[in-house]
Amino acid sequence: MDPQQQPSEPMAVVLARVPDGVPTPEDFRVEHVARGPLADGQVRVAVRSLSLDPYQRSTLGGRHLGDAPVGPGDVPPGRSVGEVLESQFPGIAVGQHVLAETGWRSEAVVGGAGVTPVSVPDGVPLSAALGALGMPGLTAYAAHVRQLRPSAGETVVIGSATGGVGAVAGQLARLAGARTVGIVGSEEKAKLADGPLGYDVVVRRGPGLADELAEACPDGIDAYLHLGDQETLDVVMERLAIGARVSLCGLMDQYNGSAPTRLRAGAVMAARAEVVGMVVFDHADLSAEHVARVGELLASGELVSLEDRYAGLDQTPAAFARLMGGQNVGKVVVDLD
Template structure:
């Protein structure tokens, strides 16, 4: 019997700073023979997420480091094409840690069937109904806790986490303010995601623009930006503010350790918490029910930055890690 092979993306070299497409290689690898209790998967849609950057040559919260020649890790939406376990029959749509590849063989116990929801695209399982959405939802209900009339600021406001978090704040009756990197993203934030205002970080006068957008101070802040953004926001906190430290984009790419202005925290009597999504898996069912309903009735928009073809994954990831994405980044691996 001929050996089955498929394309995969491996790490060509450990990135120095922000990753580039040249740090990766598209290659062809043999597919392992399926054994008892395993399933063969055809990857449909691959999710690209910022946490992957910290695994490249390093370690992410206990995950094994990825070195040159290793397949890049990643979660995907996939279809079971062969099964040696009756609990996961052929044709089942699943979530799985396949890595960046076209075909994967995994234990059936390691895949999660994806339920079909009316009015909800299947790829939502990688975004609003997946790990990015859980991050946003957990930060919303456990850290930010917005009340009607609060001002909630979201950095990286049009990304996979930020887009969901901003919309949740608006649904809760808060006034959501976006911090973004470009004019295009500012327009997306306001026109598509429903933010009340958007401020472009780093632009001349942006600190005062943020102050004008938040005249009564910032009641809640979800941080996924750089040190400069964190410093500016911390100096504009309202008394009793809640801050969720969710992502450190500059550190992912080798920047200096992030610091928090203790004086600003004390002045605002603020509550600052660190967000690690793995601590909040008890919210998965609640997240799926709540966000699924909001997507189905049109109150939460799925914003995707979609690329077609596995060979586009390196460039898509480079764009993500340099802040050039517009929404949750996914790669359509198999034909739609």
């Protein structure tokens, strides 16, 4: 589309009601919105690909770190790759592809200082700036280099092994020479983990997990990236090797309203384990290193980027419900172009 040509009716997804547990598509609605004026220092961005992420669930009726609470009638937060339609900010040109905090909209007016030009290696889609080269990828990279710190021959277990964060973390651990074990919730995800993602062993979440992990990790678990539920965390903690490192990265069940996640203190003590909370904003200093390293791996094909793609802003509620229900396979992206 010609960057000067603006769609006649911008659209937005708003919260219709605060979800009770796992969100449903009926918790949202799509509305027409007025196109606001452009002030000095601002840019108008047409969203091309919108990122959906688990953290957004905790903003619905509540607060997630620096994000404001989202109430009925409000637009949820969200990061997008978009095309600049108009610019009143020096250095940001019409037609340029940028990364911006737009929320769940087809078009947004944002401050130019908060817009970042998108650059990806040749052959890598621009949407990778939302996934492997974006916040999920930085989360995985920071957890890998600063918290999990796997050595060759160690056993690394990744919860939500095919998700936006887990898929990158698992591949980084494998490339470091570790033996990787992926936890998945379906046969479809097991095939992806065992295939393109290259996990050494794949186990299923659920009542048989303890037995499967005992077989998969006979010498214990040296590092664990937690992205799942309380039951999975309990099982893994009982299999930790001496000196294990645990990164608490995602609390999917808690986002959906379950009881606060708790650690088995005795298991931590017995393993002399190091347990660290992961907040990606603490690791912004790794951004350039992350993009350079993971971008190189993507370009060479040594690391693959899984994307769960949807077409059209009206698919956002259903896509988000699938994500928060654990049904996504890879980084969830909604394409509007």
